[in-house]
Amino acid sequence: MTEEEAIDLTEYVQAACPAQKFGEYTPDVWGEILAPYSLGEARAAVLVLAGRLRFIAPADIVAEVKARRAERIELANIVVDGDPAHTGAESAAAYREIIKAAGDGLTGPSSIRASLGAAGRLALPPGADHGPYEGRAAAARAAIGKMPADRDATKDPRGRACRRCGAAPGISCTTGGRRRRDVHPIRLEDTRRAAAGLPLLDHDQEQARIKDASAAALARAVEDQEPEAEAS
Template structure:
């Protein structure tokens, strides 16, 4: 969940729990606490909690999401057959990918018998090896950034050293927005480019200052400058 989605979720919470107060920095804190989870699961969790009580906290949302994900895993009965060509680390990654796919709801509900690849009559029911390969390949792909959306908090800020997931700060106070260099780094990361070189940024700042000074000096030499003043 990114910052924009955290704001959307809080609007959803406000609609479900009108008496709940939302402060200026509430979206920042909720965005950090709920960063590992997606907006769809969080909204479903808000509804579940709001049906029981008049207020909703991030801890209750997280608990609800985890319970739903564990339930999906249990209903999917994921079974990993293993691959002799894989190393131990690769095998562990494949297992985690399979469990994550089940928790995300990308695996259908099925019985233990079906998960083992046999129907009720003992005949093969699912091409489990092929399913495993497809899921493993999908899970190992780098997450795709939605067009027009950049997760600024996924990067470290070169200006204030804010860690990934944390807000930028200035004079020890949390900022509502990120430092420009952090935004630039996030945009470059989304495009597969390296972070901004601070020295290059400083040169660009100095170039702009010099250009502004040159424009100001040019204005003072205009024939109509004194008339305008």
């Protein structure tokens, strides 16, 4: 928020709260406090606050802006697997940029990936095709970098769909509805076999083989314990 915008905001608040007094230096102080936020965000907060408060302080505006940003971030349902080529610092910077884009309302109430069209562009809110939104969208697109759909399915397990949980390419595997840190073994095996030029294993047969192997291991463990039980 610029100094001129701070003046506009205090005039806006004064119009919404006629009983509130403002001094000569009020816009200067408010401008310093609200500098990290846009005039649009602050005015939207004032509209909400004026409906329940007789006087509005900068702290009230900051709290309302933060609450609305947190709400937009939560509704964005952001899922970011990251780029294996990024360093830790690059990944952290990219994630911060994506979170900020969600807070700015550039992603909409969905996943941030769902807000990216075929051309890899963020879907902007109606009427926000130009101006500061365009710059923020460009920054978010740069932060996201190579999209998961572009991953090499012969090297990155997340570059292919998972036949165990149905996760789409670029999306992490889930178990019981919760995101896994690793991928399902069948997804990793599919990747390895694709890299070696081998056909994929039959999923049902592989599941049956795993169950049989587990049952056989359990039977051996029971047999190993029986002689000990007899000796005692």
